[in-house]
Amino acid sequence: MTRISAKYLAQRLIISYLTILVIMTLLFVLLHSMPGSFIQTMQSPDMTGEQIERLKEQWGLNEPLWKQYVDFMVNYQTGEFGWSPHWNVPVWNLIERRLPRTVILFGATTITGFMIGPLVGMYLGWWRGTKRDRSIFTGGLIAYSLPSFWIAWLFIWLFSFELDLLPAKYMRTQFPQEVYGTGFEWTAMMAMRDVLWHLALPLLSLTAIGWVGSMLIMRTVMQNVTEQDYVFLARAKGLSERKVMIKHAARNALIPVATGAIVGIAFILDGAVVIENVFNYPGMGNLILDSVLNNDHPTTQAVFFMLAVLLVICRIIQDIAYTYLDPRIKFGEEES
Amino acid sequence: MPLLEFEDLSIRYRTDGPDVKASEDVNFEVDYGKTFGLVGESGCGKTTLGKSILQLLDDNGYVESGHIWYDDVLPEWKTDTGKVRPEVVEDDRYPVRDDGMMDLTALDSDDIRRVRWNNISLIPQSSMNALNPVYRVGDQIVEAIRVHEPETPEDEAHERARDLLEQVGIERERADDYAHQFSGGMKQRAIIAMAMACNPDMVIADEPTTALDVIIQDRVLDAIREMQDQFDVSMLIISHDISVMAETCDRLGVMYGGRLMESGTTKEVIENPANPYTMGLQNSFPTVEESQERLLAIPGTPPTLTEPADECRFAERCPFATNVCMNDHPPMYDAEAASDGRSRVQQEADVGHRSACYRLDVLEEMRERAKEEETWQQTETPSSS
Numbered sequence: 001m002t003r004i005s006a007k008y009l010a011q012r013l014i015i016s017y018l019t020i021l022v023i024m025t026l027l028f029v030l031l032h033s034m035p036g037s038f039i040q041t042m043q044s045p046d047m048t049g050e051q052i053e054r055l056k057e058q059w060g061l062n063e064p065l066w067k068q069y070v071d072f073m074v075n076y077q078t079g080e081f082g083w084s085p086h087w088n089v090p091v092w093n094l095i096e097r098r099l100p101r102t103v104i105l106f107g108a109t110t111i112t113g114f115m116i117g118p119l120v121g122m123y124l125g126w127w128r129g130t131k132r133d134r135s136i137f138t139g140g141l142i143a144y145s146l147p148s149f150w151i152a153w154l155f156i157w158l159f160s161f162e163l164d165l166l167p168a169k170y171m172r173t174q175f176p177q178e179v180y181g182t183g184f185e186w187t188a189m190m191a192m193r194d195v196l197w198h199l200a201l202p203l204l205s206l207t208a209i210g211w212v213g214s215m216l217i218m219r220t221v222m223q224n225v226t227e228q229d230y231v232f233l234a235r236a237k238g239l240s241e242r243k244v245m246i247k248h249a250a251r252n253a254l255i256p257v258a259t260g261a262i263v264g265i266a267f268i269l270d271g272a273v274v275i276e277n278v279f280n281y282p283g284m285g286n287l288i289l290d291s292v293l294n295n296d297h298p299t300t301q302a303v304f305f306m307l308a309v310l311l312v313i314c315r316i317i318q319d320i321a322y323t324y325l326d327p328r329i330k331f332g333e334e335e336s
Numbered sequence: 337m338p339l340l341e342f343e344d345l346s347i348r349y350r351t352d353g354p355d356v357k358a359s360e361d362v363n364f365e366v367d368y369g370k371t372f373g374l375v376g377e378s379g380c381g382k383t384t385l386g387k388s389i390l391q392l393l394d395d396n397g398y399v400e401s402g403h404i405w406y407d408d409v410l411p412e413w414k415t416d417t418g419k420v421r422p423e424v425v426e427d428d429r430y431p432v433r434d435d436g437m438m439d440l441t442a443l444d445s446d447d448i449r450r451v452r453w454n455n456i457s458l459i460p461q462s463s464m465n466a467l468n469p470v471y472r473v474g475d476q477i478v479e480a481i482r483v484h485e486p487e488t489p490e491d492e493a494h495e496r497a498r499d500l501l502e503q504v505g506i507e508r509e510r511a512d513d514y515a516h517q518f519s520g521g522m523k524q525r526a527i528i529a530m531a532m533a534c535n536p537d538m539v540i541a542d543e544p545t546t547a548l549d550v551i552i553q554d555r556v557l558d559a560i561r562e563m564q565d566q567f568d569v570s571m572l573i574i575s576h577d578i579s580v581m582a583e584t585c586d587r588l589g590v591m592y593g594g595r596l597m598e599s600g601t602t603k604e605v606i607e608n609p610a611n612p613y614t615m616g617l618q619n620s621f622p623t624v625e626e627s628q629e630r631l632l633a634i635p636g637t638p639p640t641l642t643e644p645a646d647e648c649r650f651a652e653r654c655p656f657a658t659n660v661c662m663n664d665h666p667p668m669y670d671a672e673a674a675s676d677g678r679s680r681v682q683q684e685a686d687v688g689h690r691s692a693c694y695r696l697d698v699l700e701e702m703r704e705r706a707k708e709e710e711t712w713q714q715t716e717t718p719s720s721s
Contacts, residue, residue: 228465229461229462229463229464229465229466230465230466230467230468230469232392233458233460233463233466233468233527234468235392235452236392236457236458236460237452237453237457237480237483237530238450238451238452238453238454238480238483238484239449239479239483241445251468252468252469252470325470326469326470327469327470327516328469328514328516
């Protein structure tokens, strides 16, 4: 039984759309308030004033600001993301290739983080005050206060240089013919394994921090939930401790964790962007840095836009998940 | 015939300081098919006693000494004809007494789990919040059935859950609702229905009506009585509300500061109280006949239960206390004998009308003076100085 009505979903979609419009406006303002003009990178000292004017004309920079804004809004909504001056290809071609890679890394981190965090939090909250609780809790807090790129360097040093177990960069084996011999061809299976193998370290670095947030919430809420009357009753009913903990206590404690996840997921995406650069993982995060450093405004703008859209989509999914977690929440259903 | 027998039960709570003596040498019995009521102010140890029956004390609570005897044993300790196997009675490793009663405090966690709800179920304090908000009410009843009778098919358990709800006056379809769709009284009745799910011998009801308004209270009490008639269960009702108790209980036990002060039939305890504390408690509740009279409160507050003094627990607030009360907490005396003029006859077994008070020799005088307002005001001066 779903408690989400079509009406609510429609409302939710409209709000998301408006959110994206606001984000686009902010993006436009931010990029236009950056010092200098992005065509400066395309200029060379021997260019004549006329040539520079031509460049400006080409990139539409001579248009009045409002015209630029309207063009930007219209173009983006019709799927026209422009041309990248640095890579000299349509921006969409870049996004198209990079976005799925980031979604893989970000998705995998979200899944592992939100599996490990609540699970550990459940046990710690249930066995609160024990030695194990205190040591894992402290360990989690320490991990939580470390920057992800630093943990990533540590892992590279340990797993890559010292133990030589996992690759420290890229998303796939480069030049496989040199590694596996000439005439080597990728099969689907092998390609997948190769990607997972390369994913291991970035994923590990992100998860090492990503699990803590949901663990902290879960642990605290579990402590409260174990004092609830329904947990007492579940025990009085003769259920095993395990069942009381998982079915009655943890199930209720998950609701605030889902609330926390709405904020948490933005941080995970944040972390993914940074980590991609540490591992030279060719995703959106990597692209952001490259395009910013090269003053490639059209690409920068599009990458930020796509990440924002990704987050807005996550929010909608979370809202739906929320209604399944807590039957008391009704979205738009008429009270009978 | 007792179904449940408390024998010298003492319960402690561990704290950072000395242990809290939540109950001390409590003796009483709940007979088959009868309702026993435990009354007393908050913090006197009533709820602790109720929880201890099913080993549901908080983590820091433990039974220091005494037993809770229950007149049944685990199924594997019985013969095919349902009698207790002789070797179980004789072997000291089993917590079973000669008369075939089993000590609930001595069962391990797996065994007590099988007694919970199956033999003895419990309507918890504030059962308003006792339904899990994320599961359907019907499913929670089914869960109780299926834990103890795993062989019951799912749909049959669901039918039974709906039958039970119907019996407490909740429509069958409402089994598919969640707790937040129920009113307060409905939640309470749903818990009562749930308590009957496994056909228990006994139900413990901890403050079953406290959070409800008077009209709903009445309906809930009706539901309890109806279930009691139909399932023939014994009940232990825990409440501070003497008027509720007067309506529902066969016998009453009055608790104060972790001690049982008085016990007897409801009529005896309410009409002819034999303990100063019961008299004071009674003054503080309105009765129909004396509705216009001012209600009298017992001055002072209940004692803290960490390191209580040796004296009678009530001595500090008691208008009748004398030197004899200051040495020791009194044992249980036969109150009827005291009424007849034979002042103090010790009576440890829970029969007839008992009271723990040294002043039973002046019982009639106490009964007279307890009705007067100034009797209770007098005590305020010495205790507060």
